[in-house]
Amino acid sequence: DTAALQEQFNATIAADHRIEPRDWMPEGYRKGLIRQIAQHAHSEIIGMQPEGDWLLAAPSLRRKAILLAKVQDEAGHGLYLYSAAETLGADRADLTDKLIERKQKYSSIFNYPTLTYADVGVIGWLVDGAAICNQVPLCRSSYGPYARAMIRVCKEESFHQRQGYELLMTMMGGTPEQQAMVQDAVDRWWWPSLMMFGPPDDDSPNSAQSMAWGVKRHSNDELRQRFVDMTVPQAEVLGVTLPDPELALDPETGRYRFGPIDWSEFKQVLAGNGPCNDERIARRRAARDDNAWVTEAATAYAEKHAAAVHA
Numbered sequence: 524d525t526a527a528l529q530e531q532f533n534a535t536i537a538a539d540h541r542i543e544p545r546d547w548m549p550e551g552y553r554k555g556l557i558r559q560i561a562q563h564a565h566s567e568i569i570g571m572q573p574e575g576d577w578l579l580a581a582p583s584l585r586r587k588a589i590l591l592a593k594v595q596d597e598a599g600h601g602l603y604l605y606s607a608a609e610t611l612g613a614d615r616a617d618l619t620d621k622l623i624e625r626k627q628k629y630s631s632i633f634n635y636p637t638l639t640y641a642d643v644g645v646i647g648w649l650v651d652g653a654a655i656c657n658q659v660p661l662c663r664s665s666y667g668p669y670a671r672a673m674i675r676v677c678k679e680e681s682f683h684q685r686q687g688y689e690l691l692m693t694m695m696g697g698t699p700e701q702q703a704m705v706q707d708a709v710d711r712w713w714w715p716s717l718m719m720f721g722p723p724d725d726d727s728p729n730s731a732q733s734m735a736w737g738v739k740r741h742s743n744d745e746l747r748q749r750f751v752d753m754t755v756p757q758a759e760v761l762g763v764t765l766p767d768p769e770l771a772l773d774p775e776t777g778r779y780r781f782g783p784i785d786w787s788e789f790k791q792v793l794a795g796n797g798p799c800n801d802e803r804i805a806r807r808r809a810a811r812d813d814n815a816w817v818t819e820a821a822t823a824y825a826e827k828h829a830a831a832v833h834a
C-alpha cells in the first residue's frame with residue numbers, strides 16, 4: 524500500500540541511497556524533478572545559441588575547433604538530461620513544445636547577447652564556472668539517472684571553464700583593445716552570472732522541499748557565495764576588475780561580501796523581457812518546424828524497421 528511505499532521512499536532518502544526509475548516515488552518528487560531536469564536540459568540546448576553565433580566568426584581555426592567541440596558538448600548534455608527526464612515518464616517532444624510555448628523555463632543567463640569574442644571566454648570562465656559550482660553537488664542528487672548524468676556533464680564543463688579562462692588569459696596578454704574587450708565582457712556578464720544561482724533563499728519557493736528530498740544539496744545563496752569566493756582570486760590573476768564596488772574580503776569569515784543583486788532585472792528576464800528571449804525561442808521554434816520532415820522520416824523508418832524485426 525501507499526503508506527508502506529512512502530515509508531520505503533523516505534528510508535531510501537534518509538539513508539542517502541538513490542531513487543531509481545522503477546522505484547515508487549511521490550508525485551511531487553516526480554513532478555519537481557521533471558521541472559528541474561527539463562529546465563536544465565532546455566538551458567543546455569538554448570545555451571548553444573549565444574556561443575554558436577561565433578562559430579563562423581572565430582578568430583582562428585584553433586578557436587573555431589574548440590568552440591565547435593564545446594557547443595557540441597552542450598547538445599550532448601541536453602540529450603542526457605532529456606533522457607533522464609524520460610525515465611520519469613516525460614516525453615521529449617512534449618518538453619520541447621513546452622519550451623517553445625514558454626510553459627517551461629530555461630536559465631536566465633542565455634538571454635544576454637554575445638557582443639565580442641571576449642564573451643566566448645567570459646561565458647566559459649564565469650557562466651560555466653557557475654554551472655560547475657551548481658552542478659557538482661547535483662552529482663549526489665537523490666535521483667540516480669540525474670546524478671549520473673551530472674558526472675559526465677561536470678567533467679566536460681570543467682574543460683569548458685578552462686578553455687574560457689585560457690582564452691581570456693591570451694587576450695589579456697594582447698593589445699590594450701583586447702584587454703578592454705575582456706573587461707567590457709566581464710562587466711556585462713558578472714551580475715547575470717550571480718543570478719544563475721536563482722533567487723535568494725528567502726524567495727526560493729522550491730528549495731526547502733527539494734533539499735528535503737536530496738535533489739538539491741545546497742541552497743541558492745550558499746552556492747552563489749561559493750562561486751564568488753572561487754572567482755575573485757581568478758579575476759585578480761587575470762587582471763580584470765569585477766564590477767562591484769562593495770566586493771571585499773570579510774576578514775572574520777574569510778569570504779567575500781558583495782553588493783546587492785538587481786532582482787528586478789532577473790524577474791524581467793524570467794518574464795520573457797530579457798535582451799534575447801524572443802530571438803532564442805524563435806530559433807528553437809524554427810529548428811523544430813523546419814526540421815519536422817527529418818523527424819517524420821526518421822520515425823517512419825524506425826517504425827518500418829521495428830515492424831520488419833517483429834515480422
Ligand code: 3HC
Nearest residue numbers: 563566567570629630631654718719720721727728729730
Ligand atoms: N533562470 C531561470 N529560472 C530560474 C533561475 C535562473 N537562473 N533560477 C531560478 N529559476 C526559477 C526556478 O526554476 C523556479 O521556477 P519554477 O518554480 O517555475 O520552475 C523559480 O525561479 C524559483 O526558483 P527556486 O530557487 O525555487 O527553484 P529551484 O529550487 O529549482 O532552484 C536552480 C533553481 C538553482 C536553477 C535549480 O533548479 C538547479 O540547480 N537546476 C539545475 C541546474 C540548471 O538548470 N542550470 C542551468 C544552467 S545550465 C548551464 O549553464 C550549462 C551551460 O554550460 C550551457
